[in-house]
Amino acid sequence: xxxxxxxxxxILIIVxxxxxxxxxxxxxxxxxxxxxxxxxxxxxxxxTFYSEPTRIVPIRLFDAHTAFKEALVEEVDIQILSAGxxxxxxxxxxxxxxxxWRGEADVLxxxxxxxxxxRLSHTKGAQAWAAWWxxxxxxxxxxxxxxxxxxxxxxxxxxxxxxxxxxxxxLQKAFPAECRMLEKxxxxxxSLLKPKAMALKQMPFFSDADANFVETLELGSSRIILASGxxxxxxxxASATRDLFCxxxxxxxxxxxxxxxxxxxxxxxxxxxxxxxxxxLLGEGAVFGENIALELKNTxxxxxxxxxxxxxxxxxxxxxxxxxxxxxxxxxxxxxxxxERGFGVRFPEELREIGRLSRFPLSFxxxxxxxxxxxxxxxxxKLVEEGQTISTVYFIFRGKVLATRDYTDFPPPEIxxxxxxxxxAVRSPNEPAETSIVVNSFCGYFxxxxxQLRDLLEEYPFVSRSWEDLVxxxxxxxxxxxxxxxxxxxxxxxxxxxxDLALPDDEEEKVIMDTLEKRFEGADDEFxxxxxxxxxxxxxxxxVILAQGDDGTFAxxxxxxxxxxxxxxxxxxxxxxxxxCQQCLWDxx
Numbered sequence: 211x212x213x214x215x216x217x218x219x220x221i222l223i224i225v226x227x228x229x230x231x232x233x234x235x236x237x238x239x240x241x242x243x244x245x246x247x248x249x250x251x252x253x254x255x256x257x258t259f260y261s262e263p264t265r266i267v268p269i270r271l272f273d274a275h276t277a278f279k280e281a282l283v284e285e286v287d288i289q290i291l292s293a294g295x296x297x298x299x300x301x302x303x304x305x306x307x308x309x310x311w312r313g314e315a316d317v318l319x320x321x322x323x324x325x326x327x328x329r330l331s332h333t334k335g336a337q338a339w340a341a342w343w344x345x346x347x348x349x350x351x352x353x354x355x356x357x358x359x360x361x362x363x364x365x366x367x368x369x370x371x372x373x374x375x376x377x378x379x380x381l382q383k384a385f386p387a388e389c390r391m392l393e394k395x396x397x398x399x400x401s402l403l404k405p406k407a408m409a410l411k412q413m414p415f416f417s418d419a420d421a422n423f424v425e426t427l428e429l430g431s432s433r434i435i436l437a438s439g440x441x442x443x444x445x446x447x448a449s450a451t452r453d454l455f456c457x458x459x460x461x462x463x464x465x466x467x468x469x470x471x472x473x474x475x476x477x478x479x480x481x482x483x484x485x486x487x488x489x490x491l492l493g494e495g496a497v498f499g500e501n502i503a504l505e506l507k508n509t510x511x512x513x514x515x516x517x518x519x520x521x522x523x524x525x526x527x528x529x530x531x532x533x534x535x536x537x538x539x540x541x542x543x544x545x546x547x548x549x550e551r552g553f554g555v556r557f558p559e560e561l562r563e564i565g566r567l568s569r570f571p572l573s574f575x576x577x578x579x580x581x582x583x584x585x586x587x588x589x590x591x592k593l594v595e596e597g598q599t600i601s602t603v604y605f606i607f608r609g610k611v612l613a614t615r616d617y618t619d620f621p622p623p624e625i626x627x628x629x630x631x632x633x634x635a636v637r638s639p640n641e642p643a644e645t646s647i648v649v650n651s652f653c654g655y656f657x658x659x660x661x662q663l664r665d666l667l668e669e670y671p672f673v674s675r676s677w678e679d680l681v682x683x684x685x686x687x688x689x690x691x692x693x694x695x696x697x698x699x700x701x702x703x704x705x706x707x708x709x710d711l712a713l714p715d716d717e718e719e720k721v722i723m724d725t726l727e728k729r730f731e732g733a734d735d736e737f738x739x740x741x742x743x744x745x746x747x748x749x750x751x752x753x754v755i756l757a758q759g760d761d762g763t764f765a766x767x768x769x770x771x772x773x774x775x776x777x778x779x780x781x782x783x784x785x786x787x788x789x790x791c792q793q794c795l796w797d798x799x
């Protein structure tokens with residue numbers, strides 16, 4: 211049996227495929243030596259042949275100038291393999307990539323010796339990228355040794371070109387533009403390997419999670435492939451979709467410093483370390499972005515940059531919150547993660563810290579806390595169902611809830627912490643709830659079984675008056691919003707007909723937040739939330755918004771359209787909204 215290669219009409223190489231196994235034991239060493247000599251001779255001849263100045267080497271992926279092709283031929287190691295040979299093994303340290311220059315090879319499924327999902331070939335009918343493999347491993351070796359997850363076997367006799375990290379670095383330095391083609395191929399391979407990457411249910415963070423919860427997240431997620439150095443998100447920026455990210459493949463870096471560009475150089479991480487900032491690397495299975503996804507923050511606390519080619523799950527915050535609302539117990543794993551990373555939710559040590567409870571004596575509050583359970587819920591969770599009997603009382607110290615009613619023309623009132631839910635039911639045990647209480651932004655609370663609370667109140671009869679005041683305040687919170695109410699939501703009722711009533715849409719909310727964050731850069735999130743909530747929406751058409759000489763005790767946020775500024779009847783300027791990120795805030799002072 212022989213291995214036969216023909217590169218052109220002027221060169222024909224025939225090499226005996228002399229395996230040492232059939233030889234007698236005393237000749238096996240000689241057989242190996244002879245085989246290696248034959249390989250070395252062939253490689254030498256091929257190198258010389260490819261390197262001839264007049265030789266046209268048809269590397270289909272690189273339609274580039276001759277200098278790069280010559281450099282590539284010089285840098286690669288050439289290896290000749292017979293049909294059936296293993297080019298790379300599964301679970302083997304892999305720090306080199308290869309091109310099947312002649313012949314064909316199969317990429318096999320993990321754990322299989324026969325099931326192929328990709329054919330590697332450099333023939334004319336194949337795609338230009340289809341001859342390369344292990345580029346993902348090669349481009350990621352500066353972080354940690356990479357393991358080959360898919361064995362590759364030669365289908366026919368093959369000539370392969372092997373490219374090692376040191377050779378790649380030399381090529382990147384001399385020919386950066388051409389070498390970016392290798393990264394594009396690697397990203398395409400990462401896209402092909404999406405079904406083979408780590409699934410959400412395989413990630414340690416979700417290992418003991420409810421199967422339906424994980425399936426909901428996976429169905430609602432999207433996949434993004436990022437090049438090395440590409441920015442996932444930037445510190446201090448808001449996110450419209452408030453995504454939670456999970457690493458399916460690759461490595462990302464958490465950068466403490468501000469990141470201005472969409473893509474960083476590979477040295478960005480080293481530069482931040484030289485500045486004394488300790489970054490963190492997150493590998494496969496890592497989860498990040500949870501504080502934004504759960505609506506604990508409005509802006510990102512840190513920047514995240516892909517350190518290698520990365521395949522990420524992006525789970526919209528709305529999808530995450532809806533999934534947690536259906537499986538409330540799953541929020542605890544996210545609270546634990548926040549605690550580990552220093553963003554934990556602070557629960558009051560004493561109930562008197564919840565403003566409305568400060569009227570009660572300390573002894574009562576200590577007994578009350580002993581029977582309470584601390585908890586949290588994200589937007590979409592329903593604390594009380596309209597028409598149902600209330601069995602739990604909530605003391606909310608953080609966040610906002612909406613009191614919704616069926617068959618009403620008024621928008622639901624938004625109730626901010628500190629607040630209570632269900633206090634009236636202590637004195638009216640059989641009275642059904644008139645409203646549904648739905649969490650509108652991340653809430654922290656203490657909850658108590660209503661029967662236990664009744665028993666406690668019987669032991670403290672002298673607090674009954676304070677409890678009635680608490681019930682009265684709760685009922686006031688639940689009153690439907692009327693045109694006399696203040697705030698942006700109420701102002702909509704003054705502008706539109708009753709049938710057009712609606713809450714501000716997500717796009718409008720994003721415009722408002724982007725503008726306020728630019729105007730009040732560095733301000734506390736609670737301040738921005740309060741400012742956003744007290745904005746009143748007004749619509750003007752060829753009307754005077756603010757007349758000269760009027761009291762200037764307000765500010766104007768121009769969401770759309772154009773306004774002119776006049777002094778003594780003379781136009782001196784123009785204020786115009788030019789899109790989401792260029793809204794104008796005109797002080798009326």
